[in-house]
Structures are given as structure tokens and as C-alpha cells.
Amino acid sequence: MTSTSKLMVRVALTLVAFTVLARIPAGFDVGFKFDAALAVIWAFGLLSLVLLTGYVGQISLCQATFAGVGAYGAGMMVSSFHADYLVAVVVGVAAAFALGVVVGLPALRLRGITLAIVTLGIALVFDRYVFQDHAFEWFTGGSGGWRVGEANVFGLRMDSSAHLMAAYVVLLALFCLVALLMVNLHDSGAGRRFRAIRDSELAAATMGVDLTRYKLLAFGLSAAIAGLGGAFYPLVAGSVSPQPFWLFTSLQFAAIAVLMGVRYVPAAALGGVFMAVVPDVLTRFGHGTFLGHQYDISYDWFSIAVGVLLIIQLIVLPDGVWGDIRNRVHHAWAAATAIGTRKVKVA
Amino acid sequence: MSALAAYTIIGLSLGGIFSLAALGIVLIYRTTGVLNLAHGAMGMFSTFVAWQVFYGWSHPFWPAWLATAIALLAGLVFAAALGLALEFAVFRNVRTREPVVKAVITIGVLLALQSAASLIWKNNQYHLPIYVVPQTWVWVMPGADVPVGANSILIIAVAVGLAFGLGAFLRYTSFGRAMRAVSDSPTSASLWGVPVSKVSAVSWMLGSLVAALAGILITAQGINFDTTSLTLLIIDALAAALIGGLVSLPLTVLGGFVLGLLETYPTIWIQSIGFPRLVALLVILAVLIVRNPRGFAAVAAK
Numbered sequence: 001m002t003s004t005s006k007l008m009v010r011v012a013l014t015l016v017a018f019t020v021l022a023r024i025p026a027g028f029d030v031g032f033k034f035d036a037a038l039a040v041i042w043a044f045g046l047l048s049l050v051l052l053t054g055y056v057g058q059i060s061l062c063q064a065t066f067a068g069v070g071a072y073g074a075g076m077m078v079s080s081f082h083a084d085y086l087v088a089v090v091v092g093v094a095a096a097f098a099l100g101v102v103v104g105l106p107a108l109r110l111r112g113i114t115l116a117i118v119t120l121g122i123a124l125v126f127d128r129y130v131f132q133d134h135a136f137e138w139f140t141g142g143s144g145g146w147r148v149g150e151a152n153v154f155g156l157r158m159d160s161s162a163h164l165m166a167a168y169v170v171l172l173a174l175f176c177l178v179a180l181l182m183v184n185l186h187d188s189g190a191g192r193r194f195r196a197i198r199d200s201e202l203a204a205a206t207m208g209v210d211l212t213r214y215k216l217l218a219f220g221l222s223a224a225i226a227g228l229g230g231a232f233y234p235l236v237a238g239s240v241s242p243q244p245f246w247l248f249t250s251l252q253f254a255a256i257a258v259l260m261g262v263r264y265v266p267a268a269a270l271g272g273v274f275m276a277v278v279p280d281v282l283t284r285f286g287h288g289t290f291l292g293h294q295y296d297i298s299y300d301w302f303s304i305a306v307g308v309l310l311i312i313q314l315i316v317l318p319d320g321v322w323g324d325i326r327n328r329v330h331h332a333w334a335a336a337t338a339i340g341t342r343k344v345k346v347a
Numbered sequence: 348m349s350a351l352a353a354y355t356i357i358g359l360s361l362g363g364i365f366s367l368a369a370l371g372i373v374l375i376y377r378t379t380g381v382l383n384l385a386h387g388a389m390g391m392f393s394t395f396v397a398w399q400v401f402y403g404w405s406h407p408f409w410p411a412w413l414a415t416a417i418a419l420l421a422g423l424v425f426a427a428a429l430g431l432a433l434e435f436a437v438f439r440n441v442r443t444r445e446p447v448v449k450a451v452i453t454i455g456v457l458l459a460l461q462s463a464a465s466l467i468w469k470n471n472q473y474h475l476p477i478y479v480v481p482q483t484w485v486w487v488m489p490g491a492d493v494p495v496g497a498n499s500i501l502i503i504a505v506a507v508g509l510a511f512g513l514g515a516f517l518r519y520t521s522f523g524r525a526m527r528a529v530s531d532s533p534t535s536a537s538l539w540g541v542p543v544s545k546v547s548a549v550s551w552m553l554g555s556l557v558a559a560l561a562g563i564l565i566t567a568q569g570i571n572f573d574t575t576s577l578t579l580l581i582i583d584a585l586a587a588a589l590i591g592g593l594v595s596l597p598l599t600v601l602g603g604f605v606l607g608l609l610e611t612y613p614t615i616w617i618q619s620i621g622f623p624r625l626v627a628l629l630v631i632l633a634v635l636i637v638r639n640p641r642g643f644a645a646v647a648a649k
Binding site: 059061106109110112113114116117118120121122124125128129130132133134135247248251252254255258298300301302303304306307308309310311314315318 | 382384437440441444446447448450451452454455456457458459460461462463465466575579581582585586589619620621622624625627628631632635636
């Protein structure tokens with residue numbers, strides 16, 4: 001396939017996915033509509049790891065922090081300055097991008113597990129200090145966070161509870177756009193430079209890749225993607241609080257991204273749905289009696305399952321759920337076509 | 348003057364806890380190459396087991412020392428079993444994988460342990476301590492008129508003692524030499540007949556034991572604790588371990604005490620729960636950036 005027809009196929013697939021996904025939550029109640037919007041927000045967080053870890057090979061355990069900075073930035077613009085929500089999103093994304101570049105600075109000298117330690121520390125500092133301390137009330141709105149009951153988009157009033165579907169469709173359209181850009185980035189010049197850094201920083205530098213520029217760009221872009229999802233959080237949830245963006249969300253981002261397949265863009269969408277819908281289904285329907293015993297499945301069971309599944313996956317399916325299923329399908333397809341044409345490939 | 352002395356005592360006993368937690372990280376990292384991000388969570392779970400035995404299941408007619416001893420024993424036995432179980436079920440299967448993959452696996456362990464604990468013990472704040480030595484044993488520092496609890500002295504003594512004890516164990520016993528051989532090169536050690544599996548099982552067991560000891564001694568300080576705060580001890584422990592370069596046991600303990608003091612002194616002026624975390628992050632950044640990254644990478648790549 002030529003690259004143009006490949007692009008057309010991707011655009012067509014994205015459009016089909018968008019039209020199907022945009023309609024699915026319409027038939028469900030408000031709770032599931034909220035889950036659908038939340039799923040896209042989390043999917044942005046996972047997509048940011050696909051860029052940073054999957055393409056560029058950098059580890060980050062603070063992606064929820066970037067999303068949180070996007071959320072608080074947008075919330076501050078709407079609540080304190082009564083700005084249009086589009087302006088608020090731009091400010092939130094810009095704040096996340098800036099923080100991403102700053103976090104990228106130590107990454108210029110660190111890699112692997114040392115980078116994991118530093119980003120873990122950053123996530124903890126934002127979780128316990130920046131998002132909760134009095135010193136940062138101008139940014140976080142104090143312990144109550146920012147309330148965003150009503151927001152203006154292009155002068156139109158949006159109510160967080162009544163216009164949940166509209167917010168979901170906008171989020172989904174943005175996600176499809178960014179996902180398409182990410183897939184195309186993979187084979188572009190910048191994408192090749194990113195992957196060169198992932199495979200060997202020394203070799204990439206020898207080939208003339210500007211390590212400083214591209215590493216900082218990768219951290220900034222990744223933070224901006226996570227922040228873009230986070231910036232819509234106040235619109236969807238009606239308020240911002242530290243809890244959704246604390247350290248354990250960052251760890252869950254890392255765990256679920258790796259679990260689903262950190263090198264693949266569709267895995268991020270799959271992970272977002274997994275992260276938002278499964279806990280809600282569990283807490284809603286996971287109680288009753290079984291063989292005379294009362295049982296009640298809480299959110300904690302979901303988190304235990306994520307941990308255990310991650311351990312099993314890393315031992316059994318090293319390329320993630322999506323990656324390994326994809327590889328098996330490709331192998332099966334290749335085997336089937338080989339039988340059909342009676343051609344035997346000699347390796 | 349007496350305020351400074353009081354803060355120094357608080358900082359040193361906090362530092363002793365960091366040192367203990369960090370010792371386990373260094374021990375496991377040296378012998379198995381796993382940077383254990385779940386170290387705080389492992390200590391937390393064992394601490395809560397001890398706490399459960401002490402407050403939930405001990406008989407009211409038992410004397411205090413017996414209940415304490417049984418709780419300590421239960422916590423430590425559980426910790427040893429947990430370390431062994433993790434080694435046999437998980438880390439034995441990933442010995443040849445990259446260090447980063449092993450670290451990500453420990454994130455899975457962290458999430459599972461943390462959520463299991465919050466399922467069993469809920470997210471309440473606990474403040475009922477397990478006093479390893481009676482709370483009434485207090486020594487008053489001469490000249491400064493500052494009371495020093497025996498539990499604080501115990502923490503400092505255990506941290507320093509364990510650093511030298513483990514150091515001596517690694518240097519003078521044949522099993523310790525085997526552990527050092529594995530940490531230098533697992534392949535050549537196994538070619539020389541060193542039982543690599545047994546060595547990594549023992550280091551997981553010892554590391555988990557030390558983590559449990561750190562957690563139980565925190566409760567003896569009378570500090571409020573919950574499942575998350577004990578799990579998040581990992582960042583302070585990592586900072587201390589990095590000061591020791593993830594290799595040296597005495598430097599790690601020294602790093603723990605320095606970090607404890609650095610985190611305590613600012614609380615004279617700044618009343619903030621989160622500020623000490625910033626101090627820990629700055630220490631980590633300073634150590635990682637100032638230290639020659641090439642030399643460090645050689646350690647980290649092993």
C-alpha cells in the first residue's frame with residue numbers, strides 16, 4: 001500500500017470508530033454517560049504514555065499530574081476569570097506542556113529506573129503538596145477545588161450535568177484527531193527521530209538527532225496530551241479535586257498502558273474504557289448474595305485486579321494485550337494466505 | 348536550643364525509619380537487580396498484620412509484653428512469607444528481563460498490596476501504636492532538658508546496627524559472599540556453583556523483614572498512619588538509597604539520617620504536610636544530577 005492510501009484507510013477507520021463510539025452512550029443513564037466521558041479523559045492520559053514510553057522510550061510515573069495541571073488550569077480560568085471554555089482548555093494544555101518541558105530537563109541526563117524514581121517523586125510532590133497546600137490556593141482553589149457548574153463555549157451555555165453528551169462527543173472527536181495524528185507521527189520524520197532515541201540515544205545523537213530538543217519536545221507533547229484530557233475534567237465532573245489526579249492514578253496509568261500495550265495507539269482507547277467503565281460496573285452490579293453469602297465488590301477489587309493482571313501480562317504477554325493479540329492475528333493471516341497461494345516463504 | 352535539640356531527635360528517629368526502609372531496597376536491588384517500588388507497600392502490609400494481631404486478636408488478659416512479642420513475631424513471619432512468595436511466584440520468572448520491566452512489575456505488586464490493604468483495613472487514620480518498648484521509658488537529655496523516648500533510641504540503634512550487621516553478614520559469612528558474587532554477576536556466580544535462586548529468595552526475605560521492621564517502628568513513634576502514608580514511604584526510602592548509590596549500606600543509613608534531619612528542620616517554620624516530600628524530591632534530583640551519570644548508569648544497568 002502506498003502511504004497516501006494508507007492514510008485514507010486510517011482516516012476512514014477513525015471516522016467509522018468516531019460515529020459508532022459517539023452513539024453508544026446515548027442509550028444509557030447519566031452515570032454511564034459520565035463514565036464514557038471519563039473513559040476518553042483517561043484514554044488521553046494513556047495516549048500520552050504511548051507517545052512518551054512507546055515511541056520515545058522514556059519512563060514517566062507522573063502522567064496524572066500533567067492531567068491534573070490541565071484540569072486545575074482550566075478550572076482556574078473558568079472560575080476566577082470567567083473565560084470561554086476553549087480559552088480555559090488552551091491555558092490548561094499550555095500549563096501542562098510547560099510542566100512537561102520542566103520535567104523533561106532531568107530526563108536529559110537520566111534514563112530507565114532513575115527517571116522512574118524522579119517522576120514518581122514529582123507525582124508525589126504534586127499530590128501531597130501543590131494540589132493540597134495553602135501556598136498554592138491561587139492555582140488549586142483551596143480544598144474545595146474549582147466548581148464549574150456552567151461554562152461558556154463560543155458564548156453558548158453548557159451545564160455539566162445536562163450537556164454531558166455534548167462534552168463527550170467533543171472529547172471523542174478531539175481524541176480521534178489526536179490518535180490519528182499519533183499514528184501518522186510514528187512514520188514521520190519526527191517519529192523516526194523519536195524511535196531512534198528509544199532504540200539507542202547514542203546512535204540517534206551520532207545520526208544527528210538533537211537529543212535535547214527532541215526529548216524536551218516529547219515530554220512537552222506528552223504532557224500536553226494528558227493535559228488536554230484533564231482540561232475537560234472540570235466540564236465533565238463539575239469540579240476539580242486532588243483525588244482523581246493523585247499518585248495512584250499515575251501508577252494506574254503506567255500499569256494499564258503497559259498492560260494494554262504501550263506501543264499501540266488503539267490500546268490507549270481500550271485502556272481508557274477499561275479504567276473508567278469496569279470499576280463503575282463492578283460497584284454497581286457487584287453486590288448481592290452468592291450461595292447464601294453476602295458479597296460487595298468495591299473499587300479496591302478493580303485496583304487489585306490491575307496489579308495482578310499487570311504482573312501476569314509482563315510474564316506471559318510482553319507486548320501487552322493489544323500488541324500480542326495483533327501479532328497473533330497477523331501471524332494467522334500470514335499463515336492462511338501462505339496456504340491459499342501455495343507459496344512457501346523461506347526465511 | 349532545646350527546640351533545636353527536640354527537632355534533632357525527631358529528625359534522627361524519622362531518619363532511622365528511612366534508613367531501615369532504604370536498607371531493604373538496597374539489599375534487594377544489589378542481589379536481584381529489582382528496584383522494588385513496592386517496598387513501602389510490603390512494609391505497610393506486614394505492619395498492618397502486626398497491628399491486627401495486637402489490637403484485633405490478642406487476648407485482653409495477656410500481659411503487654413507478651414501481646415507485643417506475639418504481634419511483632421506475627422508481623423515479621425508474615426513479612427518473610429510475603430518476600431518469599433513474591434520471589435517464587437513473580438520475580439523468579441523475570442530474572443533475565445530488563446531492569447525497567449522488573450521495576451514496572453513492582454508497580455503491579457504495589458497496586459495489588461495497597462488496594463488489598465485498603466479493602467481489609469479501609470482508608471482510616473490509625474493512631475494506636477505498638478510500643479516495642481514501654482512508652483514510659485524516657486531518657487532526659489542532659490543540658491537541653493529534652494525527653495527522648497526509648498522507642499526513638501531503639502529506631503536509631505536498630506538502623507545503625509542493621510547496617511553494620513548486614514554489612515558484616517555480606518562480608519564475613521559464606522552465604523553473604525555468595526550474595527555479593529550474585530550481585531556482581533549472576534551468570535558467572537552460577538557457573539561457580541553459587542545457588543542463585545536461593546540467594547535471591549533470601550534477599551527478598553531479608554528485604555521484606557527490614558521493611559516490616561521499619562513500618563512497625565513507625566507505629567511505635569505514635570505517628571498517625573494509614574495504608575497510603577506507609578506505602579508512600581517509598582520515596583523517602585528511595586532518596587536515602589540513592590544517597591548510598593543503591594550499593595553502600597553505611598552510606599544508605601547515613602543518607603537516611605541526613606534526609607530525616609533535612610525534612611524535620613523546615614517544619615520549625617513551615618507547617619505543611621506536603622513540604623517534606625518536596626525536600627525528598629530535591630535530594631533525589633541533587634543526587635542523580637550531581638553524581639556522575641555515567642558512573643551511576645554503570646550501577647543502574649547491572
